Amino acid sequence: MDDIKNEKQAAAQEAVKLVEDGMVLGLGTGSTAYFAIAEIGEMVKNGLSVTAVPTSSRTEEQARSLGIHLVSIDDVDEIDLTIDGTDEFDLDLNLIKGGGGALLKEKMVARITNRQIIIGDASKLVDKLGAFKIPVEVLPFTVHYVKRMIDGAGGTGHIRMNGGDFYLTDEKNYIVDADFGLMDDPYSVSDFLNDVEGVVCNGLFLDMAELVIIGTSDGVEVYELEEEG
Numbered sequence: 392m393d394d395i396k397n398e399k400q401a402a403a404q405e406a407v408k409l410v411e412d413g414m415v416l417g418l419g420t421g422s423t424a425y426f427a428i429a430e431i432g433e434m435v436k437n438g439l440s441v442t443a444v445p446t447s448s449r450t451e452e453q454a455r456s457l458g459i460h461l462v463s464i465d466d467v468d469e470i471d472l473t474i475d476g477t478d479e480f481d482l483d484l485n486l487i488k489g490g491g492g493a494l495l496k497e498k499m500v501a502r503i504t505n506r507q508i509i510i511g512d513a514s515k516l517v518d519k520l521g522a523f524k525i526p527v528e529v530l531p532f533t534v535h536y537v538k539r540m541i542d543g544a545g546g547t548g549h550i551r552m553n554g555g556d557f558y559l560t561d562e563k564n565y566i567v568d569a570d571f572g573l574m575d576d577p578y579s580v581s582d583f584l585n586d587v588e589g590v591v592c593n594g595l596f597l598d599m600a601e602l603v604i605i606g607t608s609d610g611v612e613v614y615e616l617e618e619e620g
């Protein structure tokens with residue numbers, strides 16, 4: 392296993408220590424979340440009883456194969472704990488997510504989660520969000536319209552492709568990856584994107600994470616928000 396994989400696994404192993412019997416869990420998507428789901432699967436085999444909401448068809452498939460009891464996002468009012476990956480995070484624990492295309496369910500799950508735990512390798516920490524383009528999920532018939540709106544607002548919209556076809560999300564929407572450079576104010580960028588007709592969800596996850604756990608070559612580093620006052 393290479394170093395990055397080891398870091399992802401170390402972060403996942405640390406995060407699952409927060410899982411308790413009887414919890415409703417959110418299961419993230421991506422190569423880091425994969426390790427956490429594998430660990431939870433082992434815990435279920437050893438007697439842990441949890442109910443989980445998957446954030447993508449890939450995660451659903453993995454969790455189902457491990458015997459984790461699943462429900463859909465619409466079946467629960469709240470989620471106790473979610474473990475998910477990220478494409479970037481800053482020291483305010485704001486995130487860019489959706490590189491794997493699962494941002495819509497990931498954001499819905501995060502919104503109703505009491506403790507949102509983010510895991511990753513050391514490359515995910517940035518001073519300012521924005522080197523990673525912001526994934527923006529859009530209704531298919533609005534894809535060029537949304538790109539033009541992003542371009543007109545000083546950004547650059549890149550329509551995500553899969554070979555010669557539009558990239559399709561689980562919900563059969565398209566994605567425009569929006570480049571606004573390194574952002575001083577991700578809140579105003581998020582507000583702008585949410586106001587564009589056709590946008591279903593944007594990949595800025597602001598004020599949602601409680602804890603970020605990063606795997607390192609010799610263990611983990613934990614980032615928490617400083618208490619106010």
Ligand code: 5RP
Binds near residue numbers: 419424475493
């Ligand atoms: C998927 C995501 C992932 O959490 C993000 O892309 C990080 O993935 P990985 O853990 O593979 O680096 O947001 O939509």
